[in-house]
Amino acid sequence: MRRNPAEVIVEFLSFSSDSCHGANEQQKFSVREWERALKWLDDSGLAFYFLQKLKNTSLIDTVPTRVTSRLERNFQANKLRVDDMAHRFGLINHKFNQAGVRYAALKGVSIVPQFCPDATLRHQADFDYLVADQSLSAARQVLVEAGYIPTASHSSQEFGFVMAGTEEPSRTAEQYSARAPHAVELHLDPWDSSQNRLPLMPKQFSLQRTTTREWNGLTFPALTDDDAFLLQVLHACKHLFTYWIRMSSLFEIGYFLNQRASDASLWNRIEERVGNNVILREFVVVITELVAKLFGSPLPPLVGAWSATIRPAARVWIDRYARRWVFGELPVYEFCLFPPAKLVLFLHQQYEYACAQNHVIRNRMMNFPRLSAMASSVRNSPSLALNPAWWKRHLLIRRSLFHTLAALRYVCEIPRWRWLNRASIRSAALDLQFNRDRH
Numbered sequence: 001m002r003r004n005p006a007e008v009i010v011e012f013l014s015f016s017s018d019s020c021h022g023a024n025e026q027q028k029f030s031v032r033e034w035e036r037a038l039k040w041l042d043d044s045g046l047a048f049y050f051l052q053k054l055k056n057t058s059l060i061d062t063v064p065t066r067v068t069s070r071l072e073r074n075f076q077a078n079k080l081r082v083d084d085m086a087h088r089f090g091l092i093n094h095k096f097n098q099a100g101v102r103y104a105a106l107k108g109v110s111i112v113p114q115f116c117p118d119a120t121l122r123h124q125a126d127f128d129y130l131v132a133d134q135s136l137s138a139a140r141q142v143l144v145e146a147g148y149i150p151t152a153s154h155s156s157q158e159f160g161f162v163m164a165g166t167e168e169p170s171r172t173a174e175q176y177s178a179r180a181p182h183a184v185e186l187h188l189d190p191w192d193s194s195q196n197r198l199p200l201m202p203k204q205f206s207l208q209r210t211t212t213r214e215w216n217g218l219t220f221p222a223l224t225d226d227d228a229f230l231l232q233v234l235h236a237c238k239h240l241f242t243y244w245i246r247m248s249s250l251f252e253i254g255y256f257l258n259q260r261a262s263d264a265s266l267w268n269r270i271e272e273r274v275g276n277n278v279i280l281r282e283f284v285v286v287i288t289e290l291v292a293k294l295f296g297s298p299l300p301p302l303v304g305a306w307s308a309t310i311r312p313a314a315r316v317w318i319d320r321y322a323r324r325w326v327f328g329e330l331p332v333y334e335f336c337l338f339p340p341a342k343l344v345l346f347l348h349q350q351y352e353y354a355c356a357q358n359h360v361i362r363n364r365m366m367n368f369p370r371l372s373a374m375a376s377s378v379r380n381s382p383s384l385a386l387n388p389a390w391w392k393r394h395l396l397i398r399r400s401l402f403h404t405l406a407a408l409r410y411v412c413e414i415p416r417w418r419w420l421n422r423a424s425i426r427s428a429a430l431d432l433q434f435n436r437d438r439h
Contacts, residue, residue, distance in 0.1 A: 005029060005037035006044070006247075006327055013046065013053055013251060015258040016296035027062050034067050041071075042175070045248025048075050048121040077176040079120045084178040085109075086119075089127055090218045092184065095142045102132035103139065103221065104210045106190065106231060110222035112215055114259075115232065115252040119215070122248070123175060126183040130190065130223075132207055139186050148184055157192040160185050191234050198241060199279050199351040204230060226269040229256060230280070233287045240286075241348050243341040243406070245326065247294075253287065254297035261298040271302055279351055285310050286347070290322045312428065316420050317347040338409040339402060345410055346417050 008025045029037065041047040051071045054060040060068055089109065096103050104110075106128035112119045131139045140150070140159065148161035161184045174180055193200045205227055213222040223231060232253050239245040260266055274281050285307045292299050299307075310318075325343050329336040 004327070005033050006040050009037060009041065009046065009050060010247070010294050013049060014296040015254055015298075023057070023059050023062060034064060038067060038070060042074075043246075045123055045246045046251060047071060047123075048078065049248065049251060051075060052121060074176045075120070077178075078123060081176055081178045081180070082120050082124070085124055085127075085182065086216045086218065088182070089220075092127065092142070092146065093218065093220050095146060096129075096139060099138045099142050101135040101139045101142065102207050103135065104130045104207055105213075105220050105222045106130055106187065107235065109215045110213055110220070111228055111232070111252065114225055114228060115256045117255070122252075124182070125175070125180075126185055128185045128187060128190075130205055130207065131186050131188065133188055136186065136188065143184055143186075151183070155192045155195050157189045157194075158185060158187050190231060191238070195238075197348075197352060198238065201277065201279055204234070204280070224269075225260075225266060226273055229253075229266075229270060230273065230284070232256070233284050234280075236287045237283050240344055243344060244328075247326070250287070250291050250294060250326075254291045254295035257288065257291065257297040257299070261300045263300075267300045267302045281306050282310050282314060282351075286314060286318060286322075289318050290326065293323055294326065311350055312424050313350050313421055314347060316417075316424050317344075317350075320420055321346065336402075337405065338412075339406045340409060341402070342406040342410040343413060346413075 003025065005026075008029075012023060012026065038047075041050055048071070051060075051068070054063060054068070086109070089105075093105075108122075108124050108127060109119050112122075116122055129139070136159070140161075143161045144150070147164050149164050151160040151162055153159055162181060163183075189203050190205060191198065191201055191203075205223065207221075209224060209227055210221045211224050212219060222228070232249070236245060236249050236253065239249065270284075274284070285303055288297075288299055288303050289307065291297055321340075321343050325340050328340040
């Protein structure tokens with residue numbers, strides 16, 4: 001059975017010893033498949049990692065010239081964007097320092113080179129900061145004075161800003177332009193349990209636990225390696241529970257694991273940080289095992305130990321659903337008859353609030369976060385309702401169709417999910433009885 005281009009490319013990017021995995025299949029892609037692959041590479045954030053792997057393995061000549069030319073063109077544009085973003089990043093940090101804001105940079109260039117060897121390989125669309133509660137007002141004022149406009153906030157822990165006068169790019173490739181818009185997000189807590197019914201969890205990140213990092217001539221406070229890893233895991237879970245995830249986020253975790261899986265000191269610190277937080281421990285298992293399935297990255301012994309105690313239903317989801325889910329079509333760009341996106345609800349319900357589960361799942365199944373945001377935008381600015389370009393950009397009909405079909409797919413999958421869980425419980429019981437009989 002022929003695999004789709006995304007699966008072949010992910011295998012090619014594997015950290016396993018065979019660097020040519022997937023290369024032969026790539027040579028058989030049709031023109032249409034390459035067009036689809038290029039769009040997926042842009043959407044997934046893997047475009048330049050793919051280009052770099054082609055160069056490093058001397059396989060760039062096996063890919064059509066029109067494909068490598070487009071990748072190179074976008075890469076050169078992204079290098080200019082990174083230079084522009086570096087300037088803006090330095091300016092914001094400088095103004096924060098002048099205003100006495102207590103902050104730490106999150107994600108973005110703060111994870112270079114631990115999770116990404118070179119910032120030009122990433123497409124960065126925003127700056128993220130962890131700020132102290134008492135510094136929030138000053139930080140917001142700094143951004144407003146710098147020309148940023150506050151966006152509608154649906155969280156008490158996150159505050160977004162966009163540069164005035166910028167518009168969303170009309171084509172995917174335009175995202176790499178230095179002129180493409182970017183945002184700034186201020187976080188009091190990167191994990192906001194009030195959003196999308198995320199599991200309750202005590203605040204994990206503190207400005208008392210930061211380190212000084214240097215990049216491109218800039219010096220700034222950022223998270224330590226152990227905290228940065230846990231943040232990447234939580235960030236991935238947050239997107240997981242909102243139906244889609246950028247594949248580059250998983251690839252970058254894989255890069256980190258490939259470099260640091262045998263670093264006993266690091267994993268001792270992570271074990272100490274996680275402590276008795278069962279949910280965080282299981283999230284580490286879910287994400288790292290998913291990354292290992294996709295990119296062949298090594299798993300540290302600590303994750304192996306935690307994996308043995310993960311709740312049975314989560315194990316079923318990892319083994320039976322994770323890979324199928326992650327390769328689902330991005331709902332915004334592609335039509336799929338029965339998209340698998342909402343199959344993640346089977347995992348999500350294992351960590352929901354302690355409340356009536358059926359009611360929670362029903363709400364989540366028909367929860368349309370983008371539609372709610374659109375309604376809020378129209379309430380704040382009624383003129384948007386008469387703007388055809390605004391409606392076109394939000395793809396209202398396509399998004400509604402996606403949610404309806406994905407919910408139907410979820411409902412149809414419930415009997416199989418229950419059967420797999422019963423089978424898992426029976427298997428575990430037999431294994432337990434076998435071990436007892438042996439002793």
